[in-house]
Amino acid sequence: MKKFIVLILLITSIKGVSQNTDAFFNKADSFFKTYVKNGKVAYAELHKDSKALKEVLALAKTIKVSKDNAKEYQAFWINAYNLSVIKGIIDNYPTNSPLDNAGFFDKTKHDIGGKNITLNDIEHKLLRAQFNDPRFHFVLVCGAIGCPPLISEAYLPSSLNKQMDVQTKKALNGDFLMVNTKKKRVEASQIMEWYKGDFTMNGTSEIDFINTYRTEKIPDNFKIKYFPYNWKLNAQ
Template identity: 55%
Template sequence: MKQIAALIALLFVAMSYGQNVDIFVNKANSFFSTHIKNGRVDYKAIKNNPTTLNELISLAKEVRVSKNNPTSYQAFWINAYNISVIKGIVENYPVKQPLAIKGFFDKTTYELGGVKTTLNDLENNLLRKVFPQEARFHFVLVCAGLGCPPIINEAYTPTKLETQLQRQTTIALNNPNFIKLKGNKVQLSQIFEWYKGDFTQQGSEIEYINTFRKEAIPTNAKVSYYPYDWTLNEVK
């Protein structure tokens, strides 16, 4: 009887966690669809009415996800990162760029998923360290700068995550403003310089990029990196 009771308790907890993730993702989806326009965030509108944002942060605090359920885990933490970035900007808005906020990435903490974390810890320890082969994270985690691939107006969901990761990576790596190809020279975002190891696990940076390209970059192309644009990705 004790074993049955324990099993029922575990099932109840699992269902509760799943429901919390679903509630959070649904609310996040509504929030993003309302406040994201063409890859930019309407920080001013959120600042004027932060109720939904604050509700999302409160919800995220109560959510629990397991690495044993990778799609729920990853979807939650990707959304939590993007929402926390917006929260950090809104609390300091108006501001010209995230780097103008002291400790924005490595000092400011958020209580999410039962842990206290910074944006850097979330990206590097809760996502990249747990799933070291998943370089596509770099195309969905949005740092509030225009140099990042654009934020989308929907939440990442467990059921659509693979499609969303593949879509956003493909869009970024085919964007001539993100991958700048001229003759036998290619300029890459500094994301590829900062996280080179993520993109060279099975070959070169160009080989990784070409797996998503409609028009392949010559494998002998000379690679350089253009400066990152930290200008705030706000709706104008």
């Protein structure tokens, strides 16, 4: 009888966590659809009324996810990062850039996912250090124009891999790269310079990584350079 009761409590607990997680993803999806358009965020509108942002972050605060469920874990923390960036901007609004606010990435703590954590910790400790996936750089959006664009939907466990592929392809077939055929050179975002190790894992080159997702392939003999990062706010 005791074992039966324990089992029921365990099932109830798991079901409750699942319902909370589903509610978070649904609310996050609604939030991004409402306040993000063409990769730009309606910061001015959110500053006037931040109720929707507060509601989704209140849900995120209570949720705990496990690496054992990798897709749910990654989807949660990607959304949590992007939402926390928006909160950081709203807390300092008006601002021209996230870098105008001291400690934006490495000092300011966010109460989310059962942790009191910085943006850098989410990116580097909870995601990059746990999963060797360079596509994180195309879905974690730092609030600047130089970042890959923020999508108008939440990342979901069921579609995460496809969503990450889509965003990586968009970036590497778009403004993230500038190809100069005459000079046999490709200029890439400084993200590829700062995190070169992520793009050259397993003995591959940066060109190899780019060509995995790029429609018009870049010749192996092209040199790679990096253009300055645009830290201006990604505001509508």
